[in-house]
Amino acid sequence: MSEARTPVRSTGKGAARQTVTISFAGFNRPWAAWIGDRLERRGLRVVYLRWDAPPDESLAGLLRDLTLAEGRTLILVSEWYFQLGPRTHEEWNTALREVVAPDPARFAAVSVTNTTVPSATAALAPVDLTNMGADEAERRLLDRLDVPLDTPVSADVTRPAPRFPASMPDVWGGVPRRNTRFTGREPLLNDAYHLLQGSEPGAGVLTLHGMSGVGKTQLAAEYAYRFGSEYDVVWWVSSEKRVTYRRLLAELAPKLALSTGPEYGERLRAVRDALRRGDPHSRWLLILDGADEPEQIWDLVPTGPGHVIITSRNPEWGEHNSKLLEVPVYARDESVAFIRRRAPRLSEADADQLADALEDLPLLLDQTAGWLNDSDLSVDDYIALLEGGIDQDVVKVSADFPLAFQTAWSILLNKLRETVPESVDLLRLCTFFAPGFIPVRLLKEMSHDDLPEQIAGLLDDPLLWNKAINQLRQYSVVRLESHETALDEAASSGESVYLHRMVHQIVHKDMPEQDRREFIEVVRRALAEADPGRPTDTRNWDTYAEIVPHLKYADVLQSKDRKVQALVLNCLRYMLFAGEYTAGVKLGARALRAWRRLLGASHPRVWELTYHYANLMRSAGRFQETEAIDRAAMEQLREDRGEHDLDHLRMAGGLAADLRELAQYEAALELDQWLYPTYRDLFGEQDSRTLNALNNLGYTMRLLGRYEEARSIDLKTLEARRLLLKGRHPWTLFSEVSYAIDMRLLGRYSEADSAQTKNVHEHHRVMGRDHQSTLRAEHNLALCKLRGGDRATAGELLTHVLEGYERKLGDTHVHTLAAAVSQSCFAREHGDIDQAREASESIIARYELLLPEGHPFLIGARANHALILRSVGEREHAHVLIEEALTGMAAALGEHHPHTLGCAINASALRNLVAEPESAAELSRVTTIRATETLGRTHPLTLSARVAHAADLRALRDRQQAEKVEQEALSDLAATLGPQHVHTISARSRNRPYWDFEPQAN
Template sequence: MTDPRAATTLAAGRGTAGQEEALRIWEGVPLRNPAFTGREMLLLTLRQALDRKSKASVLPHALHGMGGVGKTQLAVEFAYRFAERYDVVWWIPAEHQTVVLQSLRELGRRLGTPETANLQQAASLVLDELTRSTQRWLLIYDNASNLDDLVKLIPSGGGHVILTSRNQTWSDVWDPIEVDVFDRPESIELVRKRSVDVTLEDAERLAERLGDLPLALDQAASCQAETGIPVPEYLAQLDEHMRALTAHDQQSESLSTIAALVRLSLERLRADAPPTAELLELFAFLGAEPISGGLLRRGRDADVSAALKSALRDETRLDRAIRKLNRYGLSKPDANSKIQVHRLFQFVLRDQLGEEAAERSRTNVHRVLASANPGYAKNAETWQTHAEIGPHIEPAGLVDSELLDARRVVLDQVRYLQLIGDLDGSRKLAESAYQSWSKVEGAPLLGPEGELTLLAGSQLAVSLRLSGFNERARTLADEVFARLRSSAAFGPDHEHTLNAATEVGPNLRVAGLFREALELDKDTVARTRRLFGDEDPDTLMALGNLAVNERMLNNFAGAHKIDAEAVQTWQQTVSENDIRLLFAQTNLARDLYGMGRYGEALALQRNVFPPFREQLGSHHPNVLLAARTLAITLRKVGRYSDALAVAEEHYRGTINRYGEDHEHSLAAAMTLANTLRVNDDLVRAKDFADNATSRYLRVFGADHPLTLAAMVNFAIVLRALDENDRARKLDERSQAQMIDRLGQTHGYTLCATSGLANDLAAAGESAEARRLSEAVLATSRGTRGPEHHYTLACAVNAALDLITVGEDTAGHAMLDQATAALAEVLGEEHPEVVGAREQHRIECDIEPPPT
């Protein structure tokens, strides 16, 4: 059991602690309510419903509207009372989708499911694991609101699910268990548990007056016990507040009762304990998720109202105020000692606070959250605080706050959500901020050209690109960059402009506009150097982007020069296992691979990979990319079985992290296909290559260079299976489009042309095959160099074409020379060298570097 408080309580509920085995996983279940009363038939009904259908929705009886009937308390009691039935009990606050996703990912970590950068993907892995699992598990989704968002985040089977909600539409999904008000004996029992001095007659009067509504009874009894007001006097004061409410408001009787109770308690707190009253008022504009005293304390320097400030600046006073809220029955501590105010209390607070108090409370919330905000989310040490702030951003209205620092909380939350992999949440929040701030007139930092607006737009572009909305991401990134560059307040050399430029480049590369990205990044490097200097991390990052462009344009020598300088710079300033140096070295290994220096690339990558993986973990994006380079270089040096093991593991890790349609996942699939092919597993190679090519077509489009590269690789597999006609069609299409998109001399074009020559040779069109082989050989010598592996492969193929057309002497002489040179590069025992000696043609596959 992971929660010692839960362990103690469970032991009490399940028998002697020494006689019971602790649950393997128990997380998040609220503390057991020692005053829990009655509900025996409901507990039995809930148990029978789960045994029969495995899912149950706990809803308020339709007559009682918003609830307050004890849905959550019923679920809590069920978890404790029947804990021995389960190996896993996991409580999920379900009102906020990001919180649900984070909770499921944490469950995945406890279950040992693979790590993934995308929260939606992580949730899917957990749901699949639970569905397949033989463990006995119970998930409780508390206060589920949006059916459309949540229904896909619930396991399809395998265990038990309890869902509590005020939303009656859940009754259309699962048969509901309706929770009604107490029976009168239950009401009396609860009141007398809360206050032992209350007579049976007074308890019945209180129950009658409050309509047996559990939430109202619990709060009223707690308040009466805390204040010591006799029940008759308490009821008289309650009636006075009820009359004041009904004179102005038309609402349900149960809601009016709750409102009157809150007003009565708030009135007394304002008189007796102003800090506690102002603490309570905060919850009118906070979300439903619990909030910790620690987060409130982080806001102690905020310019808030005097009474609240006195509590925030004194830990003892704050603890005293929190305890008083608990004793008044207005809040309850959760399992992690956070403060939670019932949603109904929050609703009536928002509804009943006067204009002055509401404005004070709203301002206090904005200032506290702004002061507690840890700022830029790049440091993972701040993530716990960002996670706690997140559910309160929308209820507090921070997007439209008058306080600019509160709006900055929104920007930091967008970045945090990107970093933890909640791309959907990040995109929605950034969209809301960008749209709202763009419409503001006459406010500093806002409006279409305002700093915060443009920063929101830049972050929205990032979220859109990472979510696969490539066209809109590119359009927005271009728009924000253009505004910053032309702005009198910023201009082309401002940090914001240079940061925006780093987002334009990836969008250009994703669109296949490699040359345009190169020119932009050259300009960014020049400006960054002038602003920060040669050795600044931002300059080195800009240079890294420039090297990416050079690799995409097949200028691996140019990329190598840039990356070698970066490696040298980092070596002079950081330790040998610093992740920045290791990252630069993995880039250098990619350059060496592209230059055909496979042995050097493999040696460097094997040296770098273990410490890189040890520090960042196997599923970190940069480690996964390094694993792909390792698999490729192992294959190229002829270690095919070793390469396959690495490629298989890399593919699984990448799919688990990104899903199937991400650029890195598609590249991983194609790397695996290429590796399966050289290991003679042609059926699987075809499946992977075919699937990856289809996905490239859908995600990137038919004429994108990455799609065309996939076609070239797929054609190679098809030729190996003697599906020559289909291979030729692919090569003819890809070669023509590569010439148009990339030019005659680009490495991808040369590979496509080489493949087409192999198609022609297979079809017996020897003269045309010879023409293409000789042409691609001449171009490769001029661009790749005469000693490059692929140049020598072209020479072997050209020699075989000479022999085929009858020029045996020249052909054999050329073949012997090319084979000897190839042996110098790859080694005498390399499979391609052996194949060349046996007069087999060589294939030139493509392994595109990441964009």
């Protein structure tokens, strides 16, 4: 063998480096990439040559062509290398003996397989690289090529090294098992690779599109295996539904070791942010499978340094910043090669004839060839059946499906009925779940009492169940795959199967009506029995997220079963708490239409459904629509049942919430002042419903600027909740925050800070650091710290809170916007003014989309923006904006509301800057009077008005009066806040005070 161990050398004249040509089957590309990288780092020149063996060319001639390559040829020995064509082992042995044996020095080989290969492969003297680590594999590779082990590693190679193919990426999840029958598609795989690799950072999105059954999913899976060694993260997401997409992408968070709470919304935003930043991994591949409706998820597709592959029937992804690559049916040579590997008994001519009849559609080829191989039916006889022998009514199921599909399925279903008829029952049951991943374990876990006889027999007999599952898998009707990360365990136990959408549709269509009626009830019962019953418990959210996509296909909205209806209501509550507002609103709207027809408009469950639907609408920011729904429901219930009916009271509470969101505070107050005593009279002071009504009354008082009354009410609620629920109950902690907010708004900063600091510690212990309620507590603590002069702590907290809300609730939620307002104001005074301006403009734009014109939150955001314009020298623009805000706030809330008074303080300052000192002084004088009447002489806002008025008097050269007003204000500031408080020091330095608008979001 010494002749075969000739060192690698360059055969090209004047070549500067030794050359190795790597010949490999496309399936083994990860090995080729790793081997080539190892050699290049040792200073060798590498040429990659993907092996192809067209059946019309001789193997000997193809092997001789390899000898024309520069340097030595390294062959990657695997079953894939020898199966292309396909060729028999006898053909290979003949060619190897003819070409390689006489001149073994021209070839070297490594083996990357443990399967049987042609015996004459021994002429290549392959060294085995399997079942070992990367270091030992590299040592064997270099030894086989006689490259000295002490050859220095080149420092010029700075690119990331491909991963050793025997090791998985750091994060790998959800990818279907590799299809060992995958055939061809080499140009498509190469095109996909180069399109992604050549994309700019943030633009690496590619959609594989084509009709159903064409093999888009298989192509994406093969891409993951073939190129996965170049990524640190490979994550597969079933993307047919937004709710499923969100859940599965969110499950990447713990795999990336991201610090988040259990809620999907928060995890999802953390994942998208991590992928965008490329931290902790920049080499990531995300595969979104079955995303046929771009409008469902396009806004959630991550951007960043990694790559996204989308499989879809819909080429409209091209309108959403995605490159497009159409996946056609097989080329005829690919069809023939695939059929002959799937059905070895068929000749090449048979395979060509079958491929022509089935229009080269991969899914049909897979299923048909599979059972033809086990059958004695000839291809001619089968094609005769396709042409009308079994089903004269050959029609297209949809525009996506080839003409022969329904007939081919009739043949296959007959085959299934003849062998294991229960497999057809199981298949039909599956079509009442959503296509894709189907949790058939729910059928096994449900109660089997009163089930149809054939279904009960199937579910009660494990052997029969496994036989049915295996029969479906044998003919590629289903795949035993799981969308969870524990793929092998779930698949082997038959807990989840994958049913292609194309198969789902044809089976569902071709079903006897009796089976349809019986089977849909079975699936409805299975889903209802899987309901954990507590949608507010985050530990149950995995289950609800799994159930929700199947509600539509089981047509649960048409069921009169109370348990099924309870499932619908619980799913709506889950979608509310999990932040699935858009999907929840759609389900709620469909449910209302269906239940009103099914149960009648006044049925108790219709009113309960209306309540949950309105909550979802409100959470989605559709306040005006929600107000109309709640008002109509409340009025109808009051007329039908009386004002003390519990459903009426609940809808009235919802209406009050709508009115608060729409800034109709007086109308909300009227309802709250009626609801609280009504609940108290019905249930007593210590009932949780009574205390919830009292809490809402306090919140409305705060929105009205009646801070002392709000404080008194919130203190009463807090003390009652401590007695009823104990100190660490979430509602008790919530009341503590409300009370601390009141204290801060009253200017009692030290007390507020002390109470809020303790409360934040309790939130961390009870609710966790990332819970929405914890963020609310930390937001108030940040503002307490800011008012107390601790700017460093305040700044850190505000950044943390805003990021947390964006992850958890999105950037248009009222809590997120409130945190963004605080952060923008802080940046204006203590950070980057350009950043503050950009954030402020974004806040205004989002409020304009969310709220009606004239809403105090929108007006206040514009008032804050006027201060930014003042700071960058745009005085005239700032003056116009603040005057509009002052007029708008007075119209919305009245002239004595603290928000109006704050706008007036800022307006008086800007009037001075645009040379209107008289009107400025008059405005600050009137503002001081109104603030004193509303908030008291020593409230911080009143003190700011007094200091501002002194400055305005000084501008009018009324120095004596200015001195008097100023000294009295300084004296009160020192007595109220302390002589060393930041506000006192600032006033003493004659820095004109300003007011920041702060939206109150409960």
